[in-house]
Structures are given as C-alpha cells and as structure tokens.
Amino acid sequence: MTTREYMLGNAAIARGLLEGGVQVIAGYPGTPSSEIIDTLASRRDRDYHIEWSVNEKVAMEVAVGAAWSGVRSAVTMKHVGLNVAADPFMTLTYTGTKGGLIVIVADDPSCHSSQNEQDTRRYAQFALLPCFDPSTPQEAKDMLPYAFEFSEKFEVPVIFRPTTRISHGKSDIELGEIPVKKPAPHFEKLLDRWVMLPKNARARHTQILSIQQPMEDALAESPWNSLELKSGAKLGVIGAGIASVYAKEALQELGLEASFLKIGTYPVPKKLILKLLETVETVLIFEELEPVVEEQVKMIAQESGILASILGKTSAYVSREGELDISAFLDALKKAFDLDIESDSEKLSLELAPRPPALCAGCSHRATFYSMKKVFGNDAIYPSDIGCYTLGIQSGTVETTLCMGSSISIASGLYHAGEKRPICCSIGDSTFFHTGMNSLLNAVFNKANITVTILDNRITAMTGHQPNPGVGYTVTGEPTVEVSLAELCKAMGVGSVTVVDPYKLEETQKAFKTAKDFEGTSVIIAKQPCVISGKRAGIRRVPYTVDPEKCEGCKQCIKFGCPAIEFDEENKCAIITSLCSGCGVCAQICKFEAITEVKR
Amino acid sequence: MSGRAGEKKLDLLITGVGGQGAILASDIIGKAAVVSGLSIRAAETHGMAQRGGSVVNHIRLGTDLGSMIPKKGADIMLALEPMEAVRYLDFLKDGGVIIVNTHPIIPVSVSSGLAKYPDVEEILDALSEKYLLKAFNADELAYEAGSRFAMNVVMVGAVSGYLPVPKEALLESVKALVPQKTIEINVRAFEIGRRNIEES
Ligand code: SF4
Ligand code: SF4
Numbered sequence: 001m002t003t004r005e006y007m008l009g010n011a012a013i014a015r016g017l018l019e020g021g022v023q024v025i026a027g028y029p030g031t032p033s034s035e036i037i038d039t040l041a042s043r044r045d046r047d048y049h050i051e052w053s054v055n056e057k058v059a060m061e062v063a064v065g066a067a068w069s070g071v072r073s074a075v076t077m078k079h080v081g082l083n084v085a086a087d088p089f090m091t092l093t094y095t096g097t098k099g100g101l102i103v104i105v106a107d108d109p110s111c112h113s114s115q116n117e118q119d120t121r122r123y124a125q126f127a128l129l130p131c132f133d134p135s136t137p138q139e140a141k142d143m144l145p146y147a148f149e150f151s152e153k154f155e156v157p158v159i160f161r162p163t164t165r166i167s168h169g170k171s172d173i174e175l176g177e178i179p180v181k182k183p184a185p186h187f188e189k190l191l192d193r194w195v196m197l198p199k200n201a202r203a204r205h206t207q208i209l210s211i212q213q214p215m216e217d218a219l220a221e222s223p224w225n226s227l228e229l230k231s232g233a234k235l236g237v238i239g240a241g242i243a244s245v246y247a248k249e250a251l252q253e254l255g256l257e258a259s260f261l262k263i264g265t266y267p268v269p270k271k272l273i274l275k276l277l278e279t280v281e282t283v284l285i286f287e288e289l290e291p292v293v294e295e296q297v298k299m300i301a302q303e304s305g306i307l308a309s310i311l312g313k314t315s316a317y318v319s320r321e322g323e324l325d326i327s328a329f330l331d332a333l334k335k336a337f338d339l340d341i342e343s344d345s346e347k348l349s350l351e352l353a354p355r356p357p358a359l360c361a362g363c364s365h366r367a368t369f370y371s372m373k374k375v376f377g378n379d380a381i382y383p384s385d386i387g388c389y390t391l392g393i394q395s396g397t398v399e400t401t402l403c404m405g406s407s408i409s410i411a412s413g414l415y416h417a418g419e420k421r422p423i424c425c426s427i428g429d430s431t432f433f434h435t436g437m438n439s440l441l442n443a444v445f446n447k448a449n450i451t452v453t454i455l456d457n458r459i460t461a462m463t464g465h466q467p468n469p470g471v472g473y474t475v476t477g478e479p480t481v482e483v484s485l486a487e488l489c490k491a492m493g494v495g496s497v498t499v500v501d502p503y504k505l506e507e508t509q510k511a512f513k514t515a516k517d518f519e520g521t522s523v524i525i526a527k528q529p530c531v532i533s534g535k536r537a538g539i540r541r542v543p544y545t546v547d548p549e550k551c552e553g554c555k556q557c558i559k560f561g562c563p564a565i566e567f568d569e570e571n572k573c574a575i576i577t578s579l580c581s582g583c584g585v586c587a588q589i590c591k592f593e594a595i596t597e598v599k600r
Numbered sequence: 601m602s603g604r605a606g607e608k609k610l611d612l613l614i615t616g617v618g619g620q621g622a623i624l625a626s627d628i629i630g631k632a633a634v635v636s637g638l639s640i641r642a643a644e645t646h647g648m649a650q651r652g653g654s655v656v657n658h659i660r661l662g663t664d665l666g667s668m669i670p671k672k673g674a675d676i677m678l679a680l681e682p683m684e685a686v687r688y689l690d691f692l693k694d695g696g697v698i699i700v701n702t703h704p705i706i707p708v709s710v711s712s713g714l715a716k717y718p719d720v721e722e723i724l725d726a727l728s729e730k731y732l733l734k735a736f737n738a739d740e741l742a743y744e745a746g747s748r749f750a751m752n753v754v755m756v757g758a759v760s761g762y763l764p765v766p767k768e769a770l771l772e773s774v775k776a777l778v779p780q781k782t783i784e785i786n787v788r789a790f791e792i793g794r795r796n797i798e799e800s
Contacts, residue, residue, distance in 0.1 A: 006627070006634040008644075031646060113646070136641075136666070169667040170626075170642035172634045245666035253670075326670035348726050350686055353715035355707040357618065357653030391651065394708070464646075558712060563652055566711045578748070 009137035009169045010035035013104065013162060016144030020100070021179045022074050024049045024066035026059040028434065029463035030078030031113035032167035033106035037076055038464060041475040047182070052466050052475045055404070055434040056081035060088050060103065067101035067157070068194060069185035072148050076104040079118050080403065084435065086123075091196055092157055093127045094204035098188070100148030101157040106167050109288045109323035113164075113462075115386065115401065117321070119289035120161045124266055128208050130215055131159040131266040132224065133241035137171040139264070143224060145176070154215055156208070163288055165242055165323070216267040224264030227272045229279055233259045236280035236308075238273070238297065240264075240287035243324050247286045250329040254341070263287075268296045277306045284332060285312035288324055311336050359391050361564035362541075362581030364528035365455050368502040369395035370560060370585070372424055372453060375512035380422040383410040385436070387428035388462045388530075389455050394561055397426065405435025412439070412448035422516055424451040429485065430460035430468040437488070443521045444493045451515045452494075452523045454485055457530040465533045489523045496522035503528055505588045531581045541582030542597045548573045550594035557586040557595065608638075608764035609662035611669045615688045616680030617705045618645070618652050621752030625678070626657045628756050628777055632769040633661050641667035652707075656688050661764060677731075678759045680738070680752060681705050682723050689727075698731045699758050699797070700724070701738035701751065734758070734797055741792050746785035753778070753786045757793025767794070 007015070014036050017025065025048060027037045041050050049066075053059035056077040063075035075085075082089065082105050089103070105123070108114040124131035132147050134140035140162055151158045192200045219225070235258040239247040244262040251258055261276045263269065277283065277300065285294045294312035301310060311317045317332040318324070334341050359366045369392045376382075384390060384398040385407040392398045400410050407425040414423055427436045432454050440452060460466040467473055472482030489497045496518040498511040508526065515522035529539065546557075553572035557565050564579035565586060576586075576595070587595040612629070616622045626642055633640045638661050645655040658669045674692045679685030679700045692698060702720055709715040727733045738758070742751040753774060760770050771790060778786045 004634055006630045006640065165643055165667060168644050168646045170630055170640070170644065171667070172638075172640050242666065246668070249665045249670070252665075325668050326666075326673075348686055348689060350718050350723060350726060351716070352683055352687055353707055353710045353717050355617065355652075355654040355684070355687075355709065357651035358708050360651060388651065561708055561712060563708050563711075566706055 003175045004172045005175060006170060007137065007173045008035055009140060009162060009166045009171070011039045012137040012141040012171070012173045013144065013167070014039035015173070015175065016141035017074050017102070018178045019141070019176045020145035020148040021072050021182050022048055023071040023182055024063060024073040025076070026051050026053045026062040027076035028053055028056045028059050028081055029460050029466045030081050030106070031463055032108055032162075032164040033076050033078045033104065034463040034466065035167070036104065037475065038466070046476070050475055052468070054469060056085040057088060060085040063101060064088060064092060064097070066185070067097040067099040069187045070099045070183055071185050072100040074102040074104055077106070078114065079105055079107045079120050080114060080116060081105070082120060082123055084404065089123070090127055093129055093208055094196060094201055095193055096155040096204070096208070097151060097157050098155065099183075100151040102144065102147050102151065102160050103157055104160045104162070107161055107163045107289065109163055115403065117289060119292065120159060121266055121292045122290055124159045125292065128212065129156060129159055130219060131161055133161050133264050133266070134166055135242050135244050135262065135264060137166055137169050138173055139224070140166055141173055142176075143264070146222065150218070154211055156211070156215075161241070163242055163323075212267065216270065219265040219267070220269035220271050222265060225269045225272055226262050227275060228260045229275070230257050230259045233257045233279075234281045235259070236261065236276045236283040238263060238276070238283060238285045238293060240293045243286045243288050246324055246326045247329050250326045250333070254333075263293055266292070268293055270296070270300055273297055273300050274304060277301055277304070277308050280308060282309050282311065282336065284317065284336060285310065286318060286324065286329055286332070287312075289320070291320065357391060358394065358561070358563055359388060360531050360581070361562050361579040362531045362583035363388070364457055364502045364526065364530070364583070365389040365392055366395060366561060367505070367583065367585045368453065368455055368508065368526040369397040369426070371502065371505055371508040371512055372397050372426070375509050375516060376422055376424045380424055381411075381414055381419060383407040383414070383423070383425040385425075385427040385431045387431055387455070389426060389428055392426070404431055405439055408436055408439035408443055408450070408452050411450040411452070412443045412446065415448045415450050416446070422451070424453060424516070426453045426455055428461075429454060429456040429458065429470050432485070433469050437492070440489065440494070440521070440523070441492050448521055449519060450521055451512070451518075452521065454523060454525045456485055456525050456527040458527070459530050459533045461530045461533065465530070465536075485525050489525075494523050495520050497525070498523070499525045499527055501528055502526040503583050503585055505585065531583075535581070542600070543576070543580040543582045544584060544587055544595050545576050545598045546574045547594045547596065550592050552592050552594070554591070556589055556591065560586055560589055562586060610676070610762075610764055611674045612659040612661070612759070612763075613669060613674040613677045613688060613691050614657040614659065614680070615677065615684040616655055617684060618655050620680045620705070621749070622655050622657050622680060624777060625680070625752040625756050626659050628753070628770060628773045629659055629763065629765065631777065632765045632773040635773065636765050636769045638662055638764065639664050641665070643667040654684055654687055676759060676762055678755055680755055682720050683718060685727065686718075686723055692731060694730060696731055697762060698727055698733050699755065700727065700733065700735040701755060702735050703737050703739035734800055736796055738793065741796060742789050745789035745792050747782065750782070750786050750789035753789040754793035757790035758797045760790070760794050761797055
C-alpha cells in the first residue's frame with residue numbers, strides 16, 4: 001500500500017531530499033524557501049547534518065565541502081540568495097562535484113515576499129548547469145532523488161527551482177522509501193579538480209562545455225519532459241514548470257485540441273521541441289518570469305528553417321512580470337486567435353480599505369523607530385534593510401531597501417557623497433550577521449559619520465523565526481555559543497556602542513542622542529525579543545488598557561500605529577484590543593496617564 | 601495517480617486576515633480530504649503577507665492539476681472577515697455560496713484615519729444580490745464554544761456540510777491539528793458552526 005500525506009510543497013521537497021539520501025543540508029532563510037530546512041530540522045531521527053548558515057555564500061560552500069567528500073548534500077535559499085552565493089557558484093561549474101549536490105533556489109514570481117522577481121533559470125544558463133523546474137509538489141519530491149543521481153553521474157551540481165506556488169502549495173503526496181545505507185565521506189585530493197589555478201580552470205571549462213550535449217540528451221529522456229502530439233492539431237503549447245499545469249487546465253476547460261510539450265528540465269529538450277515545431281503552425285509558450293524556453297524555441301526554429309509562428313513573452317502574448325495563472329493563459333489564447341472567451345466579472349462597487357501587512361502589536365521595532373524618529377527628526381536620512389522591520393516604512397524610518405546588509409554601506413555612501421543631514425540606518429540582527437558586518441567594518445575603516453541601529457530581536461523573524469549566531473542555539477535547538485553583537489561591534493573598532501531596551505523610551509532616546517552627537521560610526525543595539533518568538537518562549541506580559549475618564553482623545557497613541565489600539569469615534573476615546581502584548585510603550589506616549597496595565 | 605474516477609470536485613477559497621487561522625482551517629480540510637481518499641491541491645499565503653495583512657487560501661478538492669483556482673472558479677468562499685470576502689470576489693462563481701464571519705477586523709489604515717471601513721450591512725446586502733449568502737458572527741459563536749481563538753474552527757464547521765468529505769474525517773482532523781488542551785473547545789466550535797448553517 002502506498003502512503004499519502006497532506007504536505008506543504010517545501011515539506012515535500014524536504015522529503016525528496018531524504019528519499020535521495022541527503023547527508024548535509026545548509027541554507028539561509030528566505031521566503032519561499034525556508035520551510036525546507038525547518039522541516040528537516042524538526043525530524044527526530046536525523047542521520048544528516050543540518051544548519052542555518054550565516055548567509056547563502058557560506059551555506060553553499062558548506063554544502064560544496066560535504067559534496068567534495070563524496071556525500072550527497074543540498075543548499076537552500078531564495079532567488080536573491082543566489083546573488084550572494086554567485087561567487088562560489090560560478091566557479092563550482094568548473095570544479096564540479098563528487099557526491100550529488102543540489103542547489104535549491106526558490107523563485108518568487110510576483111514578489112510576494114521579495115525585492116525583485118529574477119529568474120533562476122537564467123543563472124543555470126549562465127553557469128552552464130542543469131536546472132529542474134517542478135510543476136507540482138509531488139513532482140518536486142520525485143525529482144530530487146533523480147537530481148542527486150544525475151548530479152553524481154555527470155559530476156556537476158544541479159539547480160532545483162521551485163516557485164512560490166510549489167513551495168507554499170499543499171498537496172496529497174505519495175511517499176517513497178528513505179534509504180538507510182549512506183556512503184562514508186572520503187575527500188580525495190584531486191588538486192586539478194579542487195584548485196582552480198588558471199591552468200586547471202581552463203581544462204575544466206573545456207570539460208563542462210563538452211558535457212552539455214550529453215546532459216541535454218539524458219534530460220530529454222527523463223520523465224520530467226513529455227510530448228503529446230495530437231494528430232491534426234495546428235496549435236502547439238509548450239508549458240514549463242508550474243505554468244504547464246495552468247496551461248493544461250485551461251486547455252481541458254476549453255476542450256481545445258492542441259499538441260502539448262511539458263518541459264521540466266534545462267538545457268531544454270531540443271529534440272522534443274523540434275518534433276513539436278514540425279507538426280504545428282503556431283506554438284504558444286507559457287513559462288513563469290523570463291522567456292528562457294521561448295528564446296531557445298526561436299533559435300531551434302531558426303536553425304531548422306521552421307516558419308511556425310512562435311508566441312510568448314517577447315511578442316507580449318504573455319506577461320513577463322508577475323505570476324501566471326489560468327486566466328493569463330486564456331488571455332494569451334484570446335489574443336492569439338481572437339477567441340471569444342468570457343471575461344472576468346465586474347467588481348462590487350464597494351470601496352475597500354487597504355490591509356497591508358504591519359508590524360505586530362508590541363513589536364519592538366515600532367518602539368525603536370519611534371525613538372529614532374523623535375531624536376533624528378524628519379530631516380535625517382534613514383537607510384534600512386530586509387526583514388520584518390522593512391514594514392517600518394509606515395513609521396517614516398525606512399527610506400532605502402536594496403538588498404541584505406546594504407543599509408550600512410548605503411548610509412556610508414550618502415555620508416561620503418557629502419550629505420550634511422544626519423544619517424541613521426537600521427538593520428536586523430540576522431541581516432547584520434548575514435552581510436551587515438562587512439558593511440560596518442567598512443564604515444569604521446573609512447570613517448563614515450553615521451549611526452547604525454541593530455534591531456536585535458533575537459531571531460530571524462520574517463522568514464518564520466529561525467535562529468542566528470546571536471541567539472545561543474542551532475537549528476535543531478542544540479546550545480551553541482551566543483555571539484555578542486556589542487563585543488563584535490567593539491572588536492571591529494566602533495567607538496560608540498550602546499545596548500538599549502527599546503520598550504524604555506526615555507533610555508532609548510537618550511542613547512540615540514548620544515549616538516547622533518558622536519563623531520564617527522556609532523552603533524545602537526535595540527535588544528528585545530520578537531513578540532511572537534518571545535511568546536513561544538514563555539514571555540508573558542500584562543496587557544494595557546485605556547481609562548476612558550482620563551483619555552482626552554488626542555490620538556497620540558493611535559499615531560504610534562500599534563494594531564492593538566483603535567479609536568472609538570463615538571466616545572472620542574482610544575481603546576486597546578485583545579491583540580495587546582503588553583509592551584507598555586503607548587502608556588509612555590500618553591501625556592494624560594490614561595493608559596495603564598490591566599488590574600488583576 | 602491522476603483522475604481517480606467518481607471524485608467530487610470542489611473549489612473552495614478561504615479569505616481572512618493574517619493571524620486569524622486561515623492556514624489551520626485549510627489544513628483541517630486538506631488532511632481530512634486525504635484521509636478520505638480525495639486528491640487535493642492548496643495554495644497559501646506565507647511570509648510578508650502574514651503580518652496582519654490580507655490572506656487568501658485556495659483549496660481544490662478532487663483535482664490533480666494546479667493549486668490556483670481560476671477567476672470565477674470557486675464554488676464556495678469561506679470568509680473569516682467581511683471586508684476580505686469582498687476583496688477576492690472575482691474568484692467566486694456567479695451564484696456561488698459565500699459563508700461570512702460578520703465580525704470585522706479594523707486595519708491600521710482605518711484606525712489611523714487614512715481609509716474608511718465599509719459598512720458591514722452594506723457589504724452583506726451587496727453580497728446577497730449575486731451569491732448565496734450565509735452570514736453570522738463566528739467570533740461570538742467561538743466565544744460560546746469556549747474561546748474566541750476557535751473562530752476558524754467554527755467556520756470550518758459551517759462549511760463542512762458543503763464539502764465532499766465526511767464529517768467524522770473533519771472532526772478527526774480537528775482533533776489531530778489543534779493543541780491538545782483545546783480539543784474539547786474546538787470540537788464544540790465545529791459542531792456549533794455546523795449546526796448554525798444547518799438551521800439557517
Ligand atoms: S502596550 Fe500599547 S503599544 Fe504595546 S502592544 Fe499593548 S496596545 Fe500596543
Ligand atoms: S494619548 Fe492618551 S489621551 Fe490621547 S488618545 Fe491616547 S490615551 Fe487618549
């Protein structure tokens with residue numbers, strides 16, 4: 001009997017790694033990839049090493065070291081994480097691997113939780129490496145053991161690219177066996193493979209080019225690509241990865257006869273594409289993000305003198321931005337063939353209030369931002385970084401967000417350009433350990449007169465509360481060294497380092513004033529656990545309430561923006577809801593002492 | 601593995617606000633569906649959108665295709681919050697069933713005076729014109745059951761009669777997924793929600 005389980009896509013991917021016999025997994029959290037490691041770390045019977053590394057580059061190198069010893073390893077990250085890991089990645093192509101090595105990079109079409117929507121398949125092309133593009137969570141799981149075998153057979157790392165809708169989709173999953181016997185590591189000292197001196201690099205470049213065709217041939221035969229030719233069909237559809245499923249469903253709904261090529265691997269299966277091109281008049285290509293398949297199809301058609309019309313993103317039948325769905329496929333068909341397909345319904349005429357995500361009630365970032373703004377004022381410049389605190393844009397203290405760790409270096413650049421306004425940047429604890437440390441070192445070294453605020457909420461919150469080097473335990477909950485941010489900053493040469501409790505407004509504002517006046521790079525560490533992870537760890541605080549007798553209706557507390565505070569327009573009085581987590585900050589803001597702890 | 605014959609297909613959309621327990625609600629249904637031998641696909645909101653933002657979960661029972669419900673494709677919408685029912689209406693079929701918790705959650709955009717929350721009665725009137733509307737205050741029912749935090753389970757109970765999944769399987773999955781200490785409250789919440797629709 002087969003076992004079926006209801007699983008998150010990322011849990012299915014974790015399962016696929018287990019079924020493939022993975023022995024080392026490293027990664028850096030990033031939506032939508034994080035739950036792969038979360039899932040593997042929470043298993044009880046672990047016979048593998050698993051870690052949250054400090055950043056993606058480090059994570060990749062850990063996985064590489066393991067794979068070079070002959071064991072199967074994997075590294076996980078979100079799409080932009082591969083930019084951080086691009087340095088080892090691009091040369092890894094040349095060295096190749098011994099044990100199977102899978103680079104899992106989750107793309108986020110539509111930027112659900114990301115700063116851009118780059119397409120990892122471009123990196124695969126760039127690096128001359130194969131890429132797997134699953135169409136469902138089940139396929140994602142099933143592909144991974146195959147991907148390990150493939151990686152070992154050709155001695156190359158492979159990319160595995162789920163998208164948000166795979167990673168955060170759920171499905172009934174048919175499980176396979178988890179192997180019990182795994183190889184023992186043995187690092188072979190193959191210097192011409194592992195030492196990329198120019199002479200070795202040249203030889204290895206030749207090698208990777210020479211296996212492109214054999215890899216493509218093997219992948220074309222794999223179960224992840226399939227061609228269904230319908231006799232007499234004039235339309236051909238090529239669907240890649242998850243987009244193939246949308247296209248398939250739309251065709252089924254319409255009852256349209258079309259030949260269908262599903263693509264799940266790169267380099268693309270040229271033979272199958274050619275077969276399709278030879279039988280149809282029009283090909284519609286449906287793929288998430290960049291026209292990667294489309295460009296290949298056009299090249300193949302041109303090389304073979306085929307005149308079929310090829311429709312896709314470059315001809316604007318399908319959008320190159322955002323994520324695809326069934327409607328997007330129907331729209332493309334409509335446009336291509338002037339079909340009469342029912343359009344979307346008219347919306348209700350009700351005006352809706354926007355509901356963007358906001359910092360939680362009692363989030364210490366809101367308190368830190370409040371004090372920061374009080375001291376530095378509207379005139380100052382506020383570069384920031386990537387994490388929950390990016391939502392502080394509502395507090396007016398997030399004015400740049402480029403990439404992980406950039407706040408401090410952007411602040412430095414602003415200062416060195418000659419900006420005379422005060423500059424105060426903010427960065428989370430995990431982001432600081434990720435790449436902010438380098439930027440701080442650079443700021444001190446090059447004498448940037450800026451204030452750096454480390455929002456130390458003792459966790460990597462945005463991606464689901466993963467540990468980092470500051471918290472004192474590893475991904476599996478094992479105790480480890482608790483790296484002190486203050487000592488670290490001092491060791492890097494920062495002349496003014498102050499640790500504050502952001503819930504204490506007076507103390508925090510005093511520290512910000514000192515930091516602002518300091519000549520040189522100053523650091524404020526605002527230390528207070530994230531309310532969510534704090535609650536999980538057993539922190540309980542007494543909630544607060546408003547005394548309607550004392551409340552003057554000035555709305556100062558409302559302006560603070562805590563979601564637990566609402567305003568009763570009828571009685572002209574603030575009210576605190578059950579969301580209150582008892583941080584007590586609003587009570588310090590109220591000039592009329594109307595807010596106090598709930599009496600028990 | 602595809603197209604097991606005789607399966608009942610049903611597309612369900614769950615909408616609400618991050619923190620209301622929309623994911624648990626869809627997990628209860630998903631797990632029960634798998635136990636009952638149905639294939640299922642679901643899509644969820646994680647990450648950035650979860651922090652008190654608007655969330656939408658797609659649940660597709662009896663399908664082996666993608667997890668995203670097409671526009672005008674959902675048979676039923678389960679709205680944990682009234683304004684969030686309206687936000688995703690273009691996914692619901694004309695004449696589809698819509699079960700709404702009438703208890704509003706005021707977004708910061710409204711409490712800070714930047715936007716207005718539409719009148720709940722007006723929302724319900726507009727919804728009942730085109731759809732089969734079932735509206736009630738699920739927060740209050742959850743309170744009756746023993747905890748406001750069981751609102752999501754009240755709503756699962758409310759939709760349970762429409763699902764091609766046996767009640768027993770849903771109850772088993774409630775028991776398996778809620779915290780041990782709250783099983784009794786949640787079972788009561790499920791029953792209250794279910795009865796509330798049966799009697800309406
Ligand atoms: S004490 Fe005030 S600011 Fe803090 S969580 Fe409660 S209502 Fe919000
Ligand atoms: S600041 Fe004080 S007086 Fe003003 S609205 Fe808030 S509670 Fe009322």
